[in-house]
Amino acid sequence: MRKLNLGTGVLVGALLTAALTGLLYLGRQLFGFPFVPYELFNWVARVLPGDVVTFGIDLMIDTMLFLGISVVDSAKTAERAMAIIQFLMGGALAGVIYFAVMKARQIKASHLSGLIMGALFGLPVIAISLVVTQSTVSLLVDLLWLAALFLLWGLTLAAVYGRLESIEGAAKAAAVAQVAAEAEPSGEVSEAATTDEARSVEKIGRRQFLIRLGAATATVTVVSGGLGVVLATAERQRLAAALDASMAHTSDGDGRSPFPNANDPVVPVPGTRPEYTPIKDHYKVFLETEPTIIDGSTWVLPITGLVDNPLMLTIDDFRNNYEPRDQYVTLTCISGRVGTGLISTTQWTGASAQEVLASAGLQDAARYLFITSGDGFYETVDLDLIMADERIMFCYAWDGNTLPTDHGFPLRIWIPDRYGMKQPKWITAIEVVNEYREGYWVERNWDEVAQVKATSVIDMVAVDHIIEDGDQQLVPVGGIAYSGDRGISKVEVRVDGGPWEPALLRAPLSETTWVIWRYEWPFTAGDHTFEVRCAEADGTPQIEEDSPARPDGSSGIDSYEASV
Numbered sequence: 001m002r003k004l005n006l007g008t009g010v011l012v013g014a015l016l017t018a019a020l021t022g023l024l025y026l027g028r029q030l031f032g033f034p035f036v037p038y039e040l041f042n043w044v045a046r047v048l049p050g051d052v053v054t055f056g057i058d059l060m061i062d063t064m065l066f067l068g069i070s071v072v073d074s075a076k077t078a079e080r081a082m083a084i085i086q087f088l089m090g091g092a093l094a095g096v097i098y099f100a101v102m103k104a105r106q107i108k109a110s111h112l113s114g115l116i117m118g119a120l121f122g123l124p125v126i127a128i129s130l131v132v133t134q135s136t137v138s139l140l141v142d143l144l145w146l147a148a149l150f151l152l153w154g155l156t157l158a159a160v161y162g163r164l165e166s167i168e169g170a171a172k173a174a175a176v177a178q179v180a181a182e183a184e185p186s187g188e189v190s191e192a193a194t195t196d197e198a199r200s201v202e203k204i205g206r207r208q209f210l211i212r213l214g215a216a217t218a219t220v221t222v223v224s225g226g227l228g229v230v231l232a233t234a235e236r237q238r239l240a241a242a243l244d245a246s247m248a249h250t251s252d253g254d255g256r257s258p259f260p261n262a263n264d265p266v267v268p269v270p271g272t273r274p275e276y277t278p279i280k281d282h283y284k285v286f287l288e289t290e291p292t293i294i295d296g297s298t299w300v301l302p303i304t305g306l307v308d309n310p311l312m313l314t315i316d317d318f319r320n321n322y323e324p325r326d327q328y329v330t331l332t333c334i335s336g337r338v339g340t341g342l343i344s345t346t347q348w349t350g351a352s353a354q355e356v357l358a359s360a361g362l363q364d365a366a367r368y369l370f371i372t373s374g375d376g377f378y379e380t381v382d383l384d385l386i387m388a389d390e391r392i393m394f395c396y397a398w399d400g401n402t403l404p405t406d407h408g409f410p411l412r413i414w415i416p417d418r419y420g421m422k423q424p425k426w427i428t429a430i431e432v433v434n435e436y437r438e439g440y441w442v443e444r445n446w447d448e449v450a451q452v453k454a455t456s457v458i459d460m461v462a463v464d465h466i467i468e469d470g471d472q473q474l475v476p477v478g479g480i481a482y483s484g485d486r487g488i489s490k491v492e493v494r495v496d497g498g499p500w501e502p503a504l505l506r507a508p509l510s511e512t513t514w515v516i517w518r519y520e521w522p523f524t525a526g527d528h529t530f531e532v533r534c535a536e537a538d539g540t541p542q543i544e545e546d547s548p549a550r551p552d553g554s555s556g557i558d559s560y561e562a563s564v
């Protein structure tokens with residue numbers, strides 16, 4: 001059994017787990033079964049210490065920025081890849097353990113040993129998966145499906161081990177026969193020659209078998225995973241088409257009321273991000289590898305605790321029983337670095353938190369709302385903050401349409417001047433309490449207040465849109481500035497470390513959105529570095545010193561290099 005080494009166990013375990021992953025993904029797309037790699041990754045992220053989780057987030061974002069990869073477009077893809085790699089590593093570990101035990105105890109491969117190994121690998125991850133899964137299939141059916149696949153994995157592992165055993169035995173027999181034939185007519189058979197010949201034959205046989213095994217598992221992985229991808233892509237396209245159809249009546253110039261700043265003379269520089277973010281482009285950040293799915297037809301929100309009239313509100317109750325509030329809102333993520341793309345603007349619609357809580361009847365001892373979400377998130381909101389700001393709402397619509405599933409359907413809260421980490425999505429329960437409890441990210445060492453920091457960003461140096469102004473040529477430079485609900489009084493730009501020059505400001509969509517700015521720079525050929533800074537409405541300058549995102553948001557000066 002010398003040749004059945006631990007490296008072979010790692011390889012076989014990984015190959016079989018790759019095929020298992022493909023089948024699990026196909027089952028997810030065809031029938032909605034749990035996809036164990038994602039569920040396992042989500043669970044690990046929940047139970048790891050906060051410092052470990054935030055270190056991982058920081059490392060992932062920093063790596064993507066270093067490689068020039070878009071965090072907005074690729075962060076979730078990176079997470080999903082890590083989830084699959086983690087699962088493959090688990091399968092490889094299970095494979096090497098099986099090989100090591102069988103080799104150490106000189107046990108012959110059998111169906112029983114394979115079933116035991118499949119159960120040992122599968123039971124823990126199945127249990128975790130069934131606890132955190134969003135599957136809408138019955139628990140029993142999920143269990144049977146997953147158990148069948150993991151037991152099949154174990155049986156296949158045992159069969160592969162047995163095949164490798166037989167290759168070794170056959171190689172030894174063939175070697176004895178070959179050496180004996182070569183020893184004729186003397187009949188003397190050298191043990192060393194037999195051993196060398198056996199090793200050579202076995203090596204060839206093992207390599208050929210492992211190549212065939214790799215081809216077979218690759219076929220299963222590619223076919224099942226490929227079909228799953230096709231189904232997932234078709235579903236995304238269907239949802240996107242439905243979203244486009246539902247939003248057609250609100251698209252610019254086709255039904256939506258003109259923006260409140262439609263007549264502002266300051267025109268965004270070509271290449272500046274859209275002033276109003278299309279829903280499909282709005283940044284997405286959520287705890288798990290996939291957005292939480294909640295059935296709106298059965299969803300009911302309990303508001304309990306220190307209230308005189310506990311409520312059980314449906315989504316229709318929010319829509320019909322409270323005066324709707326509309327607000328143009330810019331939302332940004334605390335994890336974003338200077339110049340982040342994790343910031344977007346759209347119109348929110350919802351019910352006033354003050355009105356909803358008034359109908360519940362707050363008791364004198366009430367001090368906080370403890371909000372829990374369908375993805376395992378939780379956050380505490382100070383009632384004094386809610387009572388001081390009538391704009392705070394329980395939001396059920398974006399852009400005049402139902403809140404998208406991947407942005408928090410059926411309900412999320414909006415709190416002005418706070419990063420997204422303080423604004424739970426997929427809300428499933430609200431408890432009115434008298435004691436403060438740390439929220440999900442606060443427990444993981446992010447800032448308790450999470451107030452938005454003033455920031456300004458250069459989106460574009462429009463070298464292809466030079467303006468002729470008499471004898472002078474001007475290069476338009478544009479971007480955004482944002483400071484929560486505190487407003488922007490000025491934006492300044494400098495080039496190559498020169499003096500700061502004022503930019504023109506376009507009126508914002510509301511007091512809670514970013515400001516589009518424009519600066520026309522006198523053209524000078526060469527390579528140049530552009531920088532931008534802003535000040536809040538009361539003149540408070542943005543923080544120019546560099547600081548990391550954790551714990552309370554990044555700060556510093558955004559710069560842009562361009563050749564003109």
